[in-house]
Structure formats: structure tokens, C-alpha cells
Amino acid sequence: METIGQSVPKKESPDKVSGAAMYTADRIEARMLHARYVISPYAHARIAGVDAAEASRMPGVRAIVTGQDSDVLTGEELRDRPVIARDRVRYQGEIVAVVVADTEAQAKGAADAVRVRYEPLPVVHSPAAALRPDAPILHERLGEYVRGAGVIPIPGTNVASVIRIAKGDMEQGWAESEIVVDNRVTFGPSDHAAMETRSAICEIRPDGHIVIESSTQVPFAVKKYIASYFGIDSGFIIVKTPFVGGAYGGKTAIHLEPIAYLASRAVGGRKVKLVNTREEDMVTSPGRIGLDAVVRLGSTRDGRIQAAQILYHFDGGAYNDKSSDVARAAAADCSGPYAIRNLHCECLTVYTNHTFPAAFRGYGHSELTMAMERAIDKLADTLGMDPWDVRMINSIKPGDIAPTRDRLTRSNLGDIQTCLRRLKELSDWESSFSRVDDYKVRATGISCFWKNSSIDSDAGSGAILLFNPDGSVNLETGVVEIGTGTKTVLAQMVAERFGMSVDRVHVKFAVNTLDTPEHWKTVASRGTFMAGRAALKAADDAIRQLKDIAAAVLKVVPEDLAIGGEKVFLRDDPSLSIPVKDICYGYKYPNGHAIGGQIIGRGVYIQRRIEPLNPLTGEGTPGPEWGVGAQAVEIELDLRDCSYRLLRSISVIDAGRVLNLKGALGQVMGASAMGLSYASREAFYYNADGQVLDPTLRDYTLMRYGENPAYTVEFIENPCLEAPFGARALGEHGLIGMPAALASAVSRAAGVRLNVLPLFPETVWRARNGGEGTS
Amino acid sequence: MRLEWRINGEGRSADIRPADLLLDVLRESFGLTGAKPGCRNGDCGACTVMANGLPMKSCLMLAVEAAGQDIVTIEGLANAPAQRAFIEMFAFQCGYCTPGFILNVHALSLAHPQADEATVRSWLQSNICRCTSYEEIREAVYSVLGSARGTIDATNG
Known part of the structure; x- marks a missing residue:
């Protein structure tokens, strides 16, 4: 039986098409109280006083x-x-007070009656402004904050963290360069815009257990951090997560849970429900990080890159959350999938008065890719070379050294050369620029990408398999089902190992930290890798137990047995067998004696030989493998008004091994859509006071039905030996090259070099007329 | 105030505030949480239900207005062609926008079983899906526009 690779529909499909799938805010109980925020209208202000007297009497x-x-x-x-x-707000939307009331309407009415006196302070609008010598300092106590290893703040400035990559010899690199180009890219923050806004429910039980239900990607981290923040034994904290309605990294931030805890604590532990409005979800809760980057490339005349000097100024927003870690991930992979011997990257995470950023699909990689790929396009233009050729010549191979000094192998590195060659064919690269008529031009832009994960070196995952009396099996893991279909893929892996139908593997979707084995976080496209390793180990554990019982019953040694078709059988004589259902709850002999018991398979996995990066040099091992791909976007531009249509999006990605074909295609296409949407139309617009002007889905425009291009997605399969069935990470990768490929396509069509996002027609028009947007 | 509605073919009544949205009454009074709040501003379509056979964003309709109308929520569909098509075409991932999309497509297939591309586009643009590429949804829609005709023919026959 071959289950791996099959397009098995998501196991939760019937629930999701019938309204039966429950999300956090779907919990409706008469006894629950409701909370609403009072949020700051100012991006930066001192809180002079909060008067809740009138509100509290409502x-x-x-x-x-x-x-x-x-x-x-x-x-x-x-x-x-x-x-x-407490005494200061640092972004518009920051929570100043929380009202708890019997109904949401009452809470909202009272929240509106809370009087807050603000004394506005000067607003820091961008990383560049934050780095000016006379910039207001947003965190005067920066040096006193508790911080993790690898976060290097500069107290007295707005620099929350600095990390450097220093590889090779820059002087030699420049000496060997005949051509040098500089390119700067800039783009501001945008939003995840998951359709489910964030929500959290908290109660403190009479026995002291704190029960939190939350729409989070990280229930186990919520447990750990609530314990640490409030000095509570972690065993007293129970976090439950049902289905999550889209996350994309945005639900990694632990934001609402501590608020819900304080709200519940204030009402004697009663259950309090907190649901973000859309506007709050956009400005109060975190979004995507912004970046200002300068890339300098030195090359020989035949296009071989000898040196790269990279400067990142990430818009870290008002608070750090994961922004310095996103920056670290971008620095670790700063070269893109190119072999550059002499490399220097300085990466600053800078405080501004913007909403703090969370992880966002790609974790810094679409940002670094935009910076590097736009520079490579400029290099190709300057050299008069085909941009595809420049990418191919410099593409990274097994045997090369990563910016982190990891030695790359056929296993830990995907095959970018095959991806590039196939992309060239699929994109009709030889005719990648054409005039349609007097006004319309078609052009294709390309981009390569790579991505490793960058998660804690001791991150792990666990799986439990419980057999049912009918011989079917229940799979439980700590992966949150955020829509990626990971739990179905894990069921496929288990079915494959047992040689049974995937229909006979039942999946528990909800996570409950009380009894679910920990999965570090549902992030970094590592669900199939880490939970997959754990699930396979659990399957092997169960198989060993089943064989032990079968061996006793069949009077053979366990080593001679095999499992498949829900039977344990003698390898060289399958006619001697016993059904799994007769032994998975133990075996009862005719005389009533019994052996064994319910089969419970268990498996855990912990990351292997991962090392934190040295913040001064970038040396370390960020994750187990670099996934790679090559992407193209074809557009048709109308030169009169610079409006354009997205015609085609092409992705060729090294999947290692495709585990669920339609699921994998959906991940890549969906991620590509998100990348194209943010690159073409999504951004927060701020006024002079730092207030967001487009905090609704009416003003903040997402791609809608019919605005999408046609998608071509192909996978190549060059396995990662450490991964289950060889499968590489896939959940984020379709997004990573899209902004760069779109910018390249529009630039070619418009005849100007575009280095800002999003690429509204107006942006393109201004660039063509000599305004901002060009380099 | 106490009002009555016809929801999924059943008579239902509840005490509500005049300001209550249909969305909230469906969810809070009747537990029909398949209607999802996504924006409460008519922008995302996640709360779409059918009112007298047409898709309606239940955040844009007061519960008072819906009294006396025939309301269908996702819980009122069972094995409808649109539900099957969305599964088969992988036309959802997280599932949050799915009830709204399915009811929109279901209503479209009833109102315009032979809908052309422009009609499909104008109907479907009222909903947002953040997970898929819309290609999957497009495939589901066109497979329904075919099979829905078959269903109606079978009913008539």
C-alpha cells in the first residue's frame, strides 16, 4: 500500500464544510464574561491618567x-x-485598559467611557528615523531588560538587537571584483489578515489550574511563558487550541493570553472571553515586519559574485516579540541560494512606533530575497547578462559553505540548479518580454530562494498512537491544525508504516497541553519533519509491541514477523498470521488467560546538532535543511496608467519527497497568492502622527477571487535524509520568491528599476515619471 | 424583544436586542457557529448565509430584518454539491472562510446554474480566502455549476 504521495483529502474536511469545525471564538457559554479593550489612538504618548470611575459604574x-x-x-x-x-504607549492600538462585563456590548460601552489622558510624544516613523542621533529613545531601560542569548541590544539607542555575518575576506572579495553594484529596497509593515481574528478565553479553576483556550500556533509556548511571566508552576497551566482559522506566523505571538489571564484574575477566576475585532487584529496585534536594506555586490565581468556586503534595518516596531529573531533568520540566509565566499551582513532590529511584528510566513526570507534578488537583477543589467545566467552561475551546490559556515550536502541542501533549469522551460524564458500592442507589455521576472528554519536547538515533538478494539489507531500530536493539512500528512505517514489504510488512522485535532505530547511550536514548516519523526517512532514502538504479542501467540520469534493489511504475519509464510484487532488490546487465549494489553505507541523527536548563531560572526547551525526553489511571475502592464494583470505564477520547488500532492500544491499556490497579494497591494499607511489609515479589510485590500494569476507548480524530489520519507519543508516556501519575481517582472515591463513594495500602479507610474520607487 | 425566524427549515425564536446582528443571534442564541465573524463590516464574507435563497452577509443584516425570511446556514446543508466539491478540489485549508464561500457558491448554483465567468467573478469577489490561491475554489465552483444542474434536473424529474 502506498499512501505517501497520495492526495488524501484533509481528514477534517467533513467538519470544515459543514460548520462543525470549532474555532476558539465558537465557544459560547452563558456563564462566560466578555472583555473589550481600551486602545491608544496615539502612536507615542505618555499616559497621564486613566479614569475608569464612570465606566466601572456602568x-x-x-x-x-x-x-x-x-x-x-x-x-x-x-x-x-x-x-x-503602564505609563506610556508606543504604538497606535496598544492596549491601555481592559473592561470585563457580562456581555460584549456592555464591555464595549464601558470601554468607550474610560477616560485616558495622554501627553503625545514625538513619533518615530521608520528605522532610518529611529537611527538618527536626535531620535526619541523608545526604550530607555533597554539595557535592563531580560533577554535571550543572541539578542544584542545597544542601550541608549533604538537598536533592539544587532547580528553580524562575517565570512571570508571582504578586502580580497572587492579586489577580485571588476563590477560593483549597490541596490536599496524598502518596504513597510503589512498584516497577516487571517480570516479568524485572534481570540483567547481564560479561567482560573478552584483547584488553581489556569485554563486558557486560544487561537494560537504555540499552545506549549503559551504554557511555558505564562508560567515564567507570572511565576506559576507550568503544571498548573492548561492551554487548549482547537482549529485555527489561518495563522501564517501571526499567531505565534503570545499576546492575548496574558491579557485574558489578568482579566480572569480580576474577576475571581471566572471565565473571560476576548476576541479581537478586525481593526484590533490589524493594529493592536502584530503584523509583518518592514525592512530597509542595502545590498552591495562585487562581481567579475563574467558574472561571478566575489563579495556581498548586506545591510538590513528591520522595522522592529514598538516591542521586540520575534522581530530580532526574524532578523537573525534573514541574516543566517542573507546570501540567498548563492555561493558567495566573501560575505558581510550587518543586521539591525530597530524600534519604531509601529505595531510590533510577529513571525510572518517566510520568517524574514521573502524580505531578504527581495533585497538580494533585486540586487542580482541590477548586477545582470549592469553586466549586460541574462539574469537567469547570473543566478545559475552563482547558484549554491553541495560542498559549498553557507553563511553560517555549515558545509552543504546533497541532503541538507535542495537542488537549485534543477529548479532553475526547469523554471526556464516552464516560463518560456527566451520570450520573457513582449509587446502586446501599442500600450501593453508582457514581462516575466524570476527569483530564486532558499530557507532553513531557525528554531530552538532543543525544539522537539512527540506523538502517541492508541489502538482501538477494531484494529484502527488514534494519532495524537501537538501540531496545531492551522490549515496546512499537517495532521492528515502525519496520518499518511503512520498508515504507510503500518501498511494500513489512512481511513483507519483517526486523528485528534484539538491540542490540550494537559494530555497532548508537546510539539514545540507549529511554525517554521517543521510540522511534518519533527512530528513526522515522532509519529514514525511511535509507529515503530507500536509495531514492536504488536510483534511481541503475535510472536507469543504464533510461537515464532518477533524478528520473523511483518505487519501489513492490519495483520501481523510470518514474513516467509504470510498464511501464518493474526489480525491486529485480535492483539491490539492484548490477546486472550481460549482458556481465558490474557497477555499484553492496549497497544500504546510513543515517539519523541528532538532536533539534532542545531547550534545558535554567534551574533558576531553568524557561525552556527540554524536548522536541519535548506529548502530551495525558483519562481517566476508573468504580468501584462498597461503603459498608460501602469495598471497590470498577474498572468502566470510559476514555482519549481525541491520538495524532497511529496507527501500529499494536492496538499503540497495547495501550500505552494496559497503561499504564492499571499506573496503576490502583499507585494502588489498590501501595506499599512500611516499619517504624520503614526496612525494607521487602513485598518479594515475595506481599505487594506487583499487579493480576491479572479485577481489571481494562473499557477504552475512543479516539484523535484531530492530527498533530505534526516526527514521523514525525505520530505523537505514546504509550507512557507511558495511565498518567498514572489515579491522579488513580481518586482522584477513589473520593472522589466515598465522599464524602471522598482525597489519598493507594494507595487501599486500608482507606485509604478510615479517611478516611470522619476519619482520614488526607483533605486 | 422576542422574534421568530425560519432557520434551516425550522421555526426558531429568541429574545434579542433590536441592535443585534443576524450573525450574533445565529451564533449566540442558536449555536450556529458555522457563520463566522471575520470583519463585521461586510468586507470578508465569512459570515455569509442564505436569506430567501440569496447569499447575505449576516453581519450586515439586523436580526430584526431577517425575521420572517427563510435563512439557511452551513449547518442547513447536508452533502450539497458545493460541500463535496470543496473537499474534492482542496478548496479550503484553515476552513474559516469555507462556510461563507460554500453558501455563496450554493446560492449561485441555484440562482445561475449556467453562470458565466463574469457572474461567477462578481459573486465570488464578495468573500476572501487567505489560505488558498482561489484556483482551487474556481475549480470547485465550476464543478458545482455542472453538478448542480444535474441535481435540479433529478429533483424535477
Whole structure:
């Protein structure tokens, strides 16, 4: 039986098409209280006073929580963020107070009646402004904050963290370069815009257990950090996560859970429900990081890159959350999939008065790719070379050394050369620029990408397999089902190992940290890798137990047995067999004696030989493998108004091994759509006071039906030996090259070099007329 | 105030505030949480239900307005062609926008069983899917426009 590779529909499909699938905010209970925020209209201000007297007398109001109720600072990398703002707000939308009432309407009415006196302070609008010598300092106590290893702040400045990559000899690199180009790219923050807004429900049980239900990608991290922030034994914290309605990295931030905890604590532990409005989800909760980057490339005349000097200024927003770690990931892979011997990268994460960023699909990689690929296009133009040739000549191979000094192998590195060659054919690269008529031009842009994960070196995952009396099996893992279909793929792996139908593998979707084995975080496209290794180990554990019982019953040694078709049988005489259902709850002999018991398979996995990066040199091992791919976007531009249509999106990606074909195609196409949407139309617009002008889905335009291009996706399969069945990470990768490929295509069509995002027609028009947007 | 509705073919009643949205009454009073809040502003379509056979964003309709109308939520569909097509074509991932999309497509297939490309586009643009590429949804829609005709023919026959 071959289950791996098959397009098995997601196991939760019937629930999701019938309204039966439950998400956090679908919990509706009469006894629950409801909370609403008071948020700051100012991007930067001192809080002179919070007057909740009138609000607290309003009907149904049970408590009003302010910053004075907790002095806890939160943050995974750098503890710089109060749960509720105390004496200062640093971004528009920051929570200043939380009202708890019997109904949501009462809570909202009272929240509107809370009077906050603000004294506005000067606003820091961008990393460049934040780095000016006279910039207001957003965190005066930066040097005192508790921080993780690898976060290097510069107290007295707005630099939350610095990391450098230093490889090779830059002087020699420049000496060997005959051509040098500089290219700068700039783009601001945008939003994840998951259709389910974030929500959290908390109660404190009479026995002291704190039960949190949350729309999060990281229930186990919520447990760990709530314990650490509030000094509670982690065993007393239970986090439950049902289905999550889209996440894309945005639900990695631990944001609402501590607020819900304080709200519940303020009402004697009663259950309090907190659901973001769309506007709050966009400005109060985190979005995607912005970047200002300069890349200098030195090359020989035949296009061999000898040196790269890269400068990143990431817009770290008002608080650090994961921004310095996103920056670290971008620095680790800063070269893109190119072999550059002499490499220097300086990467700053800079505080601004923008909403703090969370992880976003790609984790810094679409950003670094935009910076590097636009520079490579400029290099190709300057050299008069085909941009495809420049990429191929410099593409990285097994035997080369990564910026982190990892030696690359056929296993830990995907095959970028095959991806590039296939992309050339699929994209009709030889005719990648054409005039349609007097006004319309068609052009194709290309981009390569690579990505490793960058998660904690001791991150792990566990799986439990419980047999049912009918011989079927229940699979439980700590992966949150955010829509990627990971739990179905894990069921396929288990079915493959047992040689049974995937229909006979039942999956538990909800995560409950009380009884679900930990999966570090559902992030970094590592669900199939880490939980897959754990699930396979659990299957092997169960198989060993089944064989032991079967061996006793069949009077053979276990080593001679095999499993398949829900039977354990003698390898060289399959007619001697026993059904799994007769032994998976133990075996009962005719005389009533029994042996064995319910089969419970268990498996755990922990990452192997991962090393944190040295912040001064970038040496380390960020993750197990670099996935690679090559992508193209074809557009048709109308030169009169610079409007353009997305015609085709092409991706060739090294999947290692495709585990579920339609699922994999969906991941790549969906990620590509997200990349094209943010590159073409998504951005927050700020006024002079740092307020977001487009905090709704009416003003903040997402791609809609029919605006999408046609998608071509092909996989090559060059396995990663450490991964289950050889499968490489895939969930984020379709996004990574899209902004760069789109910028390249529009640039070629418009005849100007575009280095800003998003590429609204107006942006293109201004660039063609000598305005901003060009380099 | 106490009002009555016809929801999924059943008579239902509840005490509500005049300001209550149909979306909230469906969810809070009747537990029909398949209608999802995504924006409460009519922008995303996740709360789409059918009102008298046409798709309606339940965040844009007061519960008062819906009294006396025939309301169908996702819980009222069972094995409809659009539901099967969305599974078969992998036309959802996280599933949050799915009830709204399916009801929109279901209503489209009833109102315009032979809908042309422009009609499909104008109907489907009222909903946002953030996970898929829309290609999968497009395939599901066109497979339904075929099979829905078959269903209606069978019913008539």
C-alpha cells in the first residue's frame, strides 16, 4: 500500500464544510464574561491618567484592568512589553485598559467611557528615523531588560538587537571584483489578515489550574511563558487550541493570553472571553515586519559574485516579540541560494512606533530575497547578462559553505540548479518580454530562494498512537491544525508504516497541553519533519509491541514477523498470521488467560546538532535543511496608467519527497497568492502622527477571487535524509520568491528599476515619471 | 424583544436586542457557529448565509430584518454539491472562510446554474480566502455549476 504521495483529502474536511469545525471564538457559554479593550489612538504618548470611575459604574461591568494591575514584562527574545501599557504607549492600538462585563456590548460601552489622558510624544516613523542621533529613545531601560542569548541590544539607542555575518575576506572579495553594484529596497509593515481574528478565553479553576483556550500556533509556548511571566508552576497551566482559522506566523505571538489571564484574575477566576475585532487584529496585534536594506555586490565581468556586503534595518516596531529573531533568520540566509565566499551582513532590529511584528510566513526570507534578488537583477543589467545566467552561475551546490559556515550536502541542501533549469522551460524564458500592442507589455521576472528554519536547538515533538478494539489507531500530536493539512500528512505517514489504510488512522485535532505530547511550536514548516519523526517512532514502538504479542501467540520469534493489511504475519509464510484487532488490546487465549494489553505507541523527536548563531560572526547551525526553489511571475502592464494583470505564477520547488500532492500544491499556490497579494497591494499607511489609515479589510485590500494569476507548480524530489520519507519543508516556501519575481517582472515591463513594495500602479507610474520607487 | 425566524427549515425564536446582528443571534442564541465573524463590516464574507435563497452577509443584516425570511446556514446543508466539491478540489485549508464561500457558491448554483465567468467573478469577489490561491475554489465552483444542474434536473424529474 502506498499512501505517501497520495492526495488524501484533509481528514477534517467533513467538519470544515459543514460548520462543525470549532474555532476558539465558537465557544459560547452563558456563564462566560466578555472583555473589550481600551486602545491608544496615539502612536507615542505618555499616559497621564486613566479614569475608569464612570465606566466601572456602568451596567454589567465586573472589572476594569489597567497597566497598574501588573508590572510583568513579556517577550520571548527580549522582555520589553507590558501586558497592558503602564505609563506610556508606543504604538497606535496598544492596549491601555481592559473592561470585563457580562456581555460584549456592555464591555464595549464601558470601554468607550474610560477616560485616558495622554501627553503625545514625538513619533518615530521608520528605522532610518529611529537611527538618527536626535531620535526619541523608545526604550530607555533597554539595557535592563531580560533577554535571550543572541539578542544584542545597544542601550541608549533604538537598536533592539544587532547580528553580524562575517565570512571570508571582504578586502580580497572587492579586489577580485571588476563590477560593483549597490541596490536599496524598502518596504513597510503589512498584516497577516487571517480570516479568524485572534481570540483567547481564560479561567482560573478552584483547584488553581489556569485554563486558557486560544487561537494560537504555540499552545506549549503559551504554557511555558505564562508560567515564567507570572511565576506559576507550568503544571498548573492548561492551554487548549482547537482549529485555527489561518495563522501564517501571526499567531505565534503570545499576546492575548496574558491579557485574558489578568482579566480572569480580576474577576475571581471566572471565565473571560476576548476576541479581537478586525481593526484590533490589524493594529493592536502584530503584523509583518518592514525592512530597509542595502545590498552591495562585487562581481567579475563574467558574472561571478566575489563579495556581498548586506545591510538590513528591520522595522522592529514598538516591542521586540520575534522581530530580532526574524532578523537573525534573514541574516543566517542573507546570501540567498548563492555561493558567495566573501560575505558581510550587518543586521539591525530597530524600534519604531509601529505595531510590533510577529513571525510572518517566510520568517524574514521573502524580505531578504527581495533585497538580494533585486540586487542580482541590477548586477545582470549592469553586466549586460541574462539574469537567469547570473543566478545559475552563482547558484549554491553541495560542498559549498553557507553563511553560517555549515558545509552543504546533497541532503541538507535542495537542488537549485534543477529548479532553475526547469523554471526556464516552464516560463518560456527566451520570450520573457513582449509587446502586446501599442500600450501593453508582457514581462516575466524570476527569483530564486532558499530557507532553513531557525528554531530552538532543543525544539522537539512527540506523538502517541492508541489502538482501538477494531484494529484502527488514534494519532495524537501537538501540531496545531492551522490549515496546512499537517495532521492528515502525519496520518499518511503512520498508515504507510503500518501498511494500513489512512481511513483507519483517526486523528485528534484539538491540542490540550494537559494530555497532548508537546510539539514545540507549529511554525517554521517543521510540522511534518519533527512530528513526522515522532509519529514514525511511535509507529515503530507500536509495531514492536504488536510483534511481541503475535510472536507469543504464533510461537515464532518477533524478528520473523511483518505487519501489513492490519495483520501481523510470518514474513516467509504470510498464511501464518493474526489480525491486529485480535492483539491490539492484548490477546486472550481460549482458556481465558490474557497477555499484553492496549497497544500504546510513543515517539519523541528532538532536533539534532542545531547550534545558535554567534551574533558576531553568524557561525552556527540554524536548522536541519535548506529548502530551495525558483519562481517566476508573468504580468501584462498597461503603459498608460501602469495598471497590470498577474498572468502566470510559476514555482519549481525541491520538495524532497511529496507527501500529499494536492496538499503540497495547495501550500505552494496559497503561499504564492499571499506573496503576490502583499507585494502588489498590501501595506499599512500611516499619517504624520503614526496612525494607521487602513485598518479594515475595506481599505487594506487583499487579493480576491479572479485577481489571481494562473499557477504552475512543479516539484523535484531530492530527498533530505534526516526527514521523514525525505520530505523537505514546504509550507512557507511558495511565498518567498514572489515579491522579488513580481518586482522584477513589473520593472522589466515598465522599464524602471522598482525597489519598493507594494507595487501599486500608482507606485509604478510615479517611478516611470522619476519619482520614488526607483533605486 | 422576542422574534421568530425560519432557520434551516425550522421555526426558531429568541429574545434579542433590536441592535443585534443576524450573525450574533445565529451564533449566540442558536449555536450556529458555522457563520463566522471575520470583519463585521461586510468586507470578508465569512459570515455569509442564505436569506430567501440569496447569499447575505449576516453581519450586515439586523436580526430584526431577517425575521420572517427563510435563512439557511452551513449547518442547513447536508452533502450539497458545493460541500463535496470543496473537499474534492482542496478548496479550503484553515476552513474559516469555507462556510461563507460554500453558501455563496450554493446560492449561485441555484440562482445561475449556467453562470458565466463574469457572474461567477462578481459573486465570488464578495468573500476572501487567505489560505488558498482561489484556483482551487474556481475549480470547485465550476464543478458545482455542472453538478448542480444535474441535481435540479433529478429533483424535477
